[in-house]
Amino acid sequence: AIWAAARSGHPLLFRGETTDHARQRCRAEEALRNQLLSALYARCSRLLYIGTRSREHFLRLGCPGERMVFSPYCVDSTSFRSTEPDRTALRARIRSEWDADDDVAVVLFSGKLVERKGCRLALDAASEIVQRSQGSVLLVFLGDGPLRDELRKRADGHPGVRVFFAGFQNQRALSAYFHGADLLVLPSRHSETWGLVVNEALSHGLPCVVSDGVGCAPDLVEAGVTGEVAETGSVESLSEALRRGLLLARRLEIRQQCRAKVATFSVGRAAAGVAEAFFEVAGSEGGAHAAPADLGG
Incomplete structure (x- = not known):
């Protein structure tokens, strides 16, 4: 469809999970990728970047800044119960299910239980x-996957750490888990082009600890403000980041900072970026249009 549109002369707007950090490639593979992507981007009238690393990717391949428009990566949060009154209503109940008293630090992992x-x-x-x-x-694993049984056995060798496997939950049930936890952890090893679970957690006011291999880290995880960043693959670095992150837990001002940080990465702002790109291209094609600053959400 992209090449058909290009051949027919129709303007192209491109938006995707563009990044260079997510996985390592051999020199030949990287060269071929660069060549193909450069050819594709050259045919696009506007390139919509979803975050810092996305923009850096376009710039590295020589794309002019004037053809770039910010359209952030986001989640639809309409099904969430993410406010402070919601936290009050949900937190005690689910922590009781976990048998987690106030002196228990609850760290939440949300995602597929796979190696990466x-x-x-x-x-x-x-x-x-x-x-x-x-x-x-208490380490709560929210999700399922092939490593579940191995993790259960591995936990037996870690006295002092309790593990709770919540399995897969639909989106409407997630708010209780985010409110019940004190910290989210996402220590991805590779192939984490963004990490939308961070958007979800921050919208509930939950600080996050992520590896520097997580794509959203430069945009959403600010050390000492909305969480901490650890070195990819390092247990020691992750442990220290978790320790620092837990110092941020259960503080109203931190929850407010988390929600403020992610507010820019909304569906409305993403839609506004698409509209801005469209109207810029439509205007250059002969029409004068004003793009909305934000479309709500």
Whole structure:
């Protein structure tokens, strides 16, 4: 469809999970990728970048800045119960289900239980925290996948860390988990072009600890403000980031900062970026149109 539109002379707007960090490539593969993507982008009238790393990708391939428009990566949060009154209503109930008293630090992992997501790292890092501080940590795995049984067995070797497997939950049930937790962890090893679960967590006021391999880290995770960033693949770095992250937990001002950080990455702002790109191209084709600043949401 892209090439057909290009051959017919119709303007192209391109928006995708563009990034260079998500996986390592050999020199030949990287050269071929660069050549093909450069040819594609040259045919596009506007390139819509979803975040910092997306824009850096376009710039690295020589795309002019005047053809770029910000259209952030986002989630539809209409089904969430993400306010402070919602937190009050949901937090105590689900922590009771987890048998997690106030002195228990609850760290939430939300995603598929696969190798690339760094599930084992989360468990090992939580164990280090317990060994250093003699505190109590509950690691909640929200999601399912092939590593579930291995993680259950691995947890037996980490005394002091309790593990709760919540399985897959539909989106309407997620708010209770985000409100019940003290911290979200996403220690992805590779192929995490963005990490929408961070958007979801921050919208509930939940600070996040992510690896520097997570695509949204430069945009959404600000150290000491909305969470912490750890070195990819390092248990020690992740453990230290979790320790710092837990210092942010349960603080109203931190929850407010989390919600403010992610507010720009809304459906309305993403739609406004698409509209801006469209009207810019339509105007250059002979029509004068004013693009909306935001479309709500």
